[in-house]
Amino acid sequence: MQRFPTIVLAESNREDLESTTKYIRTVFDNDPGCVIIQAGDEAALLSCLKNKSYDIIVLNVEFPNSGRGLALFENLQRQHPCTVIIPVIPVGNDDLIKYILQLGTSYYLRKPYNPAEIEFVLKRAHEKMLHAPPSPAPPSSCDEQSNFYGIIGKTPCMKRLFDLITRIAEDDFSNVLIRGESGTGKELVAKAIHSHSKRRNHNFVPVNCAAIPDDLLESELFGHTKGAFTGATQNKIGRIQYADGGTLFLDEIGDMKGTLQAKLLRVLQEKEFEPVGALKSIPVDTRILAATHCDLEQLVSEGRFREDLYYRLSVIPLNVPPLKGRKEDIPLLLDYFIEAYTRKRGRDPIRFSGQALTALLHYEWRGNVRELENFVQHMCILFSGKKIEREDLPEKFLAALADIPETEDGAAGSSQPAFDSLDLIAQGPINISGLQWDDGQIDFNKLINDFETQLILQALRVSGGNKKEAARLLNLKRTTLLEKMKKKELTVLPDDSSENDAPQ
Numbered sequence: 001m002q003r004f005p006t007i008v009l010a011e012s013n014r015e016d017l018e019s020t021t022k023y024i025r026t027v028f029d030n031d032p033g034c035v036i037i038q039a040g041d042e043a044a045l046l047s048c049l050k051n052k053s054y055d056i057i058v059l060n061v062e063f064p065n066s067g068r069g070l071a072l073f074e075n076l077q078r079q080h081p082c083t084v085i086i087p088v089i090p091v092g093n094d095d096l097i098k099y100i101l102q103l104g105t106s107y108y109l110r111k112p113y114n115p116a117e118i119e120f121v122l123k124r125a126h127e128k129m130l131h132a133p134p135s136p137a138p139p140s141s142c143d144e145q146s147n148f149y150g151i152i153g154k155t156p157c158m159k160r161l162f163d164l165i166t167r168i169a170e171d172d173f174s175n176v177l178i179r180g181e182s183g184t185g186k187e188l189v190a191k192a193i194h195s196h197s198k199r200r201n202h203n204f205v206p207v208n209c210a211a212i213p214d215d216l217l218e219s220e221l222f223g224h225t226k227g228a229f230t231g232a233t234q235n236k237i238g239r240i241q242y243a244d245g246g247t248l249f250l251d252e253i254g255d256m257k258g259t260l261q262a263k264l265l266r267v268l269q270e271k272e273f274e275p276v277g278a279l280k281s282i283p284v285d286t287r288i289l290a291a292t293h294c295d296l297e298q299l300v301s302e303g304r305f306r307e308d309l310y311y312r313l314s315v316i317p318l319n320v321p322p323l324k325g326r327k328e329d330i331p332l333l334l335d336y337f338i339e340a341y342t343r344k345r346g347r348d349p350i351r352f353s354g355q356a357l358t359a360l361l362h363y364e365w366r367g368n369v370r371e372l373e374n375f376v377q378h379m380c381i382l383f384s385g386k387k388i389e390r391e392d393l394p395e396k397f398l399a400a401l402a403d404i405p406e407t408e409d410g411a412a413g414s415s416q417p418a419f420d421s422l423d424l425i426a427q428g429p430i431n432i433s434g435l436q437w438d439d440g441q442i443d444f445n446k447l448i449n450d451f452e453t454q455l456i457l458q459a460l461r462v463s464g465g466n467k468k469e470a471a472r473l474l475n476l477k478r479t480t481l482l483e484k485m486k487k488k489e490l491t492v493l494p495d496d497s498s499e500n501d502a503p504q
Contacts, residue, residue, distance in 0.1 A: 004034040005055035005126050010045045011038075011088070012060065020058075020113055027119050028126075042072065049076075053083060055129045056122070060088040060111065061096070074103060084125040088113075091234060101242050106205060110234070127211065149192035151185060152336050155326040161318075165189060168316055169196035175268065177253075177313045178291040180320030183370030186291040187251060189320055194247040199287060202246030205239050210252035218260055219276055228277025240273055243286045253313065254294035254305060261306045264288075268312045288313070323365040323372065328462050328473060330361055333369065337376035348385030355390035358464030363400040453488055456481070460490075 007024065011017040021036050028034040037054070039045035048054070057080070061073055076085050088109045089096050100108055106128075107121050146154040148162040168176055169192075176193065178186045187206060194204045212220055223238030240248060250256070256264070267273045268288065272281040290313045299305035323330070334352065342349045352360070365371055379388060390398070455474065463469035471481040484490075 004028050005129055006035040006037075007056045007058065008037045008039055008045065008048050008054050010057065010059045012040055012062075014040065016111075016113065020118065023113075023115055023118055024058075024122060027122050045072075049080065053080065055083065056125050057083055057085045058088060058109065059085060061100070062088075062090065070099075073100075077103060077105070084129060086121060086125060094235060094237075097237060101203060101237070106203075106242070127208075146332055147336075149188070149195050151188050151192060152333050153326060153329045154332060155328050157321045157326055158329065161189070161320065164318060165192050166196060168318065169193045171316075172198050173287060174315045175287070175313050176289045176316045176318055177296070178289060178318045178320060179296075180291075180293065181322045181366075181368055182293045183368035184320040184322055185369050186293075186320055187249065189318065190247070190249040190289045190291065193289060194249075194287075197247070197287075199246045203243050204247050204249065205243040206249040206251060207239050208251045210255040214257050214260075217256070218263070221260070222263065222273055222275050224276035225278050228275075232277070235275075238273075238275060240267060240284055240286055241282065244284050245286075247287045247289060250288065250290045252292060252294075253290040254292040254296055254299055258306070261309050265306065265309045265312060268309070323368040327361055327365075330372070331357070331462060333372055334360070334376060337373050338380065341377045341380040342384070347380055350380055350383050350385065351387045353387060353389050354465050356388050356393055358466060359390055359393055359397045359400065361462075361464050361466075361469070363397050449488075452484070453490070456484060456488070456490060 005028070009017060009021055009024070011020065017038055017040060021038060024036055025034065037048050039048055045057075045059075049057075057076060059073055059076065061070055073085065073087055076083070084107065085105065086107045086109055087100050087105060088111050089100065091110045091112065097108060107125055109117060109121055146152060148165070151158070151162070153159075153161075168174070176190075178189050180186050190206070191204060194200060207217075207221065209217060219236065219238070221238050221240055223236045223241060224232050226232060226235050250264075263273070267284065267286070270281075271285065272283045274281050296305055296310050296314070300307045300310050334357075338349055341347075367374075375394075379392075383392065456470070459470040459473045460467070463473060467481055467485075468478050471478040474481065476484075
């Protein structure tokens with residue numbers, strides 16, 4: 001179900017306040033889920049924000065006519081980093097627009113208000129709100145090694161991705177083509193490259209080429225001059241110029257039409273562009289990152305994408321792995337999203353039983369991390385503070401288990417109790433750096449045995465107690481794993497035991 005935004009409209013002019021409120025409601029079909037709070041002065045605005053967070057703030061930078069509008073805007077940006085703040089700027093004040101854009105905002109409105117502009121900007125802000133990653137800090141289980149600029153993962157393929165992002169960010173000029181299935185987090189990867197680069201203090205400007213109509217995309221990217229076409233009553237700065245000194249992220253670049261591909265190629269080659277209707281080129285220093293889920297090579301062979309542009313964009317190709325290729329990260333992602341969608345909304349955390357976790361691990365996740373995030377959000381709403389059993393899961397997860405043959409591991413179809421917790425040994429993690437070498441000889445065999453035990457236990461946790469899957473994770477034969485478990489007396493306990501395996 002679509003989530004409508006909560007909006008604060010900060011406007012000192014009573015007539016504008018009422019008319020704009022009414023129009024915003026029509027933008028969101030007068031749905032009662034869209035909450036609009038009016039603030040007629042600075043005190044009212046700060047009072048609104050004191051005990052509650054909002055999705056969008058529309059702020060007149062001349063509000064409330066006290067000379068503090070810009071300072072107030074900058075303070076709100078710092079204090080509410082997860083809120084989309086849309087400044088309202090007087091028409092004709094291009095210097096103020098440039099300054100506002102340098103502060104890192106991607107959206108603004110001009111006054112007098114234009115209904116079409118209000119609709120366009122609010123819908124873009126709403127889209128950003130819906131697809132933004134959760135704002136709270138990750139839980140303690142996500143340490144620095146597994147949380148890289150908001151990208152969560154500990155598997156070898158993710159560690160390689162983090163290392164590659166770091167090296168790419170150090171090169172400040174080469175263009176990057178980010179490839180991956182929908183929902184894998186390509187925009188997060190682009191933001192990580194920008195945040196780790198020397199351009200981090202300038203704008204990161206995302207543009208979804210598939211979401212903007214072709215007749216608007218050119219103006220959105222390159223801007224236009226007054227009178228360039230019907231309705232162009234003022235000069236407009238394009239996204240390429242917004243990103244001057246920073247990074248322009250072109251998502252779904254494969255959907256860009258041919259005429260725009262030619263103009264973009266000029267930007268890449270000459271480092272300059274011409275706004276729609278302009279006669280003079282404007283130099284620009286913008287690093288371009290592009291992303292696609294399409295096979296651009298195939299589009300090139302079909303004549304639907306320029307070959308020269310493809311090679312310009314893919315100086316450094318970067319592949320984001322799908323979730324089905326790193327299922328060992330699913331428990332970590334569950335922890336992260338559970339924390340985000342419970343603490344952010346004041347709910348009690350949910351937990352998954354071992355049986356439920358097994359079902360999640362065997363599901364295909366065709367929508368990747370985005371699908372997992374939406375699933376966790378759904379379950380946090382329905383099962384706040386509860387432990388989720390396998391029968392509580394949507395039918396599609398149970399269908400995934402139906403394809404798994406019966407095994408003695410307690411997987412789908414087995415009459416044996418499924419994994420819910422392990423009979424954990426008492427010792428904590430081995431700290432080699434803390435060994436007391438001065439006290440005499442260490443027990444080498446015991447240390448190796450303890451470390452091997454911890455590896456097996458961790459693999460069993462990740463696999464939801466499925467021994468065949470745990471053996472695969474450890475690169476062992478299943479019979480070898482069973483022998484080691486028998487020797488170490490490691491057992492899978494019934495469903496009424498400790499819940500250490502479930503996300504907390």
